Amino acid sequence: MRINAKVAILAFAVLGGIAGFCSHGAAQENWWRLGGEGGVSWTEVADFSLMTDDSTAAGALQPFELKPDENLLPRLGPWQPFRFTFDPVYHPGHPRLWLGHGNFLLKSRDENLGNYGILYQANLLVFVDGDPATYVERRDEVADPRSRPPSGSSFYYTIDMGAQVPVERFVFYPPEGVSPDSDQPFRLNYVLKSFSLTAREDEGGIMEEEMARGFRWRGAGFCCPLENQLAYRQANRDSVTEVRFPLQNLRYLRLLEVPDGVTLDGQPIVVQSAYAEMEVYGRGFAPTATWESQIVDLGREANFGRVVFEVSKWRKDGEQLVALADGPVRVQVEIRTGRDDTPTAYFGFDDLGAHVEVTKKQWERLTSSVPRATLISSISRLEARGATVPTVGFREKLEFLVGATRGVGAAPAPAVGALLSAAGAAKDGCVL
Numbered sequence: 001m002r003i004n005a006k007v008a009i010l011a012f013a014v015l016g017g018i019a020g021f022c023s024h025g026a027a028q029e030n031w032w033r034l035g036g037e038g039g040v041s042w043t044e045v046a047d048f049s050l051m052t053d054d055s056t057a058a059g060a061l062q063p064f065e066l067k068p069d070e071n072l073l074p075r076l077g078p079w080q081p082f083r084f085t086f087d088p089v090y091h092p093g094h095p096r097l098w099l100g101h102g103n104f105l106l107k108s109r110d111e112n113l114g115n116y117g118i119l120y121q122a123n124l125l126v127f128v129d130g131d132p133a134t135y136v137e138r139r140d141e142v143a144d145p146r147s148r149p150p151s152g153s154s155f156y157y158t159i160d161m162g163a164q165v166p167v168e169r170f171v172f173y174p175p176e177g178v179s180p181d182s183d184q185p186f187r188l189n190y191v192l193k194s195f196s197l198t199a200r201e202d203e204g205g206i207m208e209e210e211m212a213r214g215f216r217w218r219g220a221g222f223c224c225p226l227e228n229q230l231a232y233r234q235a236n237r238d239s240v241t242e243v244r245f246p247l248q249n250l251r252y253l254r255l256l257e258v259p260d261g262v263t264l265d266g267q268p269i270v271v272q273s274a275y276a277e278m279e280v281y282g283r284g285f286a287p288t289a290t291w292e293s294q295i296v297d298l299g300r301e302a303n304f305g306r307v308v309f310e311v312s313k314w315r316k317d318g319e320q321l322v323a324l325a326d327g328p329v330r331v332q333v334e335i336r337t338g339r340d341d342t343p344t345a346y347f348g349f350d351d352l353g354a355h356v357e358v359t360k361k362q363w364e365r366l367t368s369s370v371p372r373a374t375l376i377s378s379i380s381r382l383e384a385r386g387a388t389v390p391t392v393g394f395r396e397k398l399e400f401l402v403g404a405t406r407g408v409g410a411a412p413a414p415a416v417g418a419l420l421s422a423a424g425a426a427k428d429g430c431v432l
Helices: 124-128 206-212 360-367 373-378
Strands: 011-025 028-035 046-050 096-099 136-139 156-173 195-200 228-233 241-257 272-275 277-282 288-293 296-304 308-317 320-323 329-338 344-349 355-358 382-384 393-406 420-423
Touching (some): 096 124, 124 136, 156 288, 228 241, 241 277, 308 329, 344 360, 355 360
Antiparallel strands (some): 011 028, 011 296, 046 288, 096 156, 136 272, 156 241, 195 241, 288 393, 296 393, 308 320, 308 420, 329 393, 344 355, 344 382
């Protein structure tokens, strides 16, 4: 669902639980509960979660709440260090942080590496781990000629938070202490002097064009700012640099280092920079949240019938939660059942280059043989197999997909109180 509202999200829905009983025979009925009081915890059976929180309200699932003094980025994960990830378990919505066009290599002067001359993918994820003692240092000789951005571009970092969130502040800074390479204090000498911070709500516009034009920047100025400019600074002197901007729903942030100059061959130079942390702060609730379960094995075949959900709607009024009779929020629940233990289909390429379905064992062999970034097209793809969900029948496997969304363009609702409950149609056999 596309969320167009540009305001703090103060109304949200809570899924209190999915409960019922399952029949294994004509005379036997057994209750099974997910969430709620005494039910299986959401964390125990989670396979994927995006902007969901199951710790604030006991037994309940709700969207992330962003607080002005709490850095969002360490709460997200698992992070991916490439735009085009090689991780076979990557799921769209996993947060990403990448350098330049997405899969460049660079040298990082990390005192734990020993050999500074080795070219490798620097661990950019130390920027978002919440630990200011971990960092990546870069000086003008760090970028290898084979992996530099195109002439006329610059170094830039893109943060993909996985989904839109209401944000209003971005912070970055070098580590404390002294550089083991230059013997200079970080906080005085590694401040980014000139930079721009740009943003976008989704992966379109310039980000789409980057792929269509073969990663060549043809715009004016240095590559590659996004459409929504949040800040442009020159002569920055702040060791801890803070950028404030109007509260808005954003997914992508891009920090571009404006070069200090260029080399004789026209390559941009930032004399030296170091990052310990990049931080994002906001207010309100994530406009969209998604939670998917693992396959739940009931042990033997069971007959499913009526499905019961408990959902409540709330609004934040200052520090108080007020129940809503109605509001611009909703919860959508999808249940898939079956007799095998996976909804996943595996794909590879045959000798003629055709995209074909393969066994899991064949797929694992394919992914282990990919040696470098230029072979992205050779990576076998993992796709979810869609299925219809019978309303009655004998099934022993369950998968839940829960999504909470806020109405498109809706303003926060007035504070009133109520509770919303929903139930599926009754069928013979059992309640889930």
